[in-house]
Amino acid sequence: MSKKQQQTKSIANRSGVAIEQQTIVDDNLLPPADELEKLNQIDTSIIPWIMQRTEKEQDARLHFNRENIRLAHRNMGIAQASLWLAFTLAITVLAFSCVFIWLGKEIAGTIFGSIGIIIVIQSFLRFGKK
Numbered sequence: 001m002s003k004k005q006q007q008t009k010s011i012a013n014r015s016g017v018a019i020e021q022q023t024i025v026d027d028n029l030l031p032p033a034d035e036l037e038k039l040n041q042i043d044t045s046i047i048p049w050i051m052q053r054t055e056k057e058q059d060a061r062l063h064f065n066r067e068n069i070r071l072a073h074r075n076m077g078i079a080q081a082s083l084w085l086a087f088t089l090a091i092t093v094l095a096f097s098c099v100f101i102w103l104g105k106e107i108a109g110t111i112f113g114s115i116g117i118i119i120v121i122q123s124f125l126r127f128g129k130k
Contacts, residue, residue, distance in 0.1 A: 029054045083124075090120040 030036070030050065039046045097113025100106075 029057055086120055086123050090117065093117060093120065 031039070036047060036050070039050070093116030094113060097109045097116065100109030100112055103109075
């Protein structure tokens with residue numbers, strides 16, 4: 001029983017005209033009281049039927065919201081694991097770079113460390129965009 005209103009505005013700015021669109025959704029599960037009264041006059045068993053359907057719809061929405069929250073928590077866990085993996089990789093790259101430099105291979109250690117750190121930083125930045 002949702003009602004949808006849509007408003008569109010044209011706003012002139014320096015670079016041209018921008019269009020702003022706003023959508024308002026009134027997502028009420030029950031019809032208004034006057035419609036319920038008219039429906040009751042047609043059939044007296046319609047009000048309990050509508051109430052049952054409304055309860056089922058509300059239960060379905062709550063289940064959907066719980067499932068979305070569960071998936072969001074799962075995605076956060078995967079994201080945290082990815083960040084820890086990238087951090088561990090960065091520390092490992094720095095450790096190997098230090099070993100190369102300690103063994104007297106300064107150029108190889110510097111290049112290895114620089115490229116490794118650049119790759120890890122890019123992965124962090126790409127992760128931040130998602």
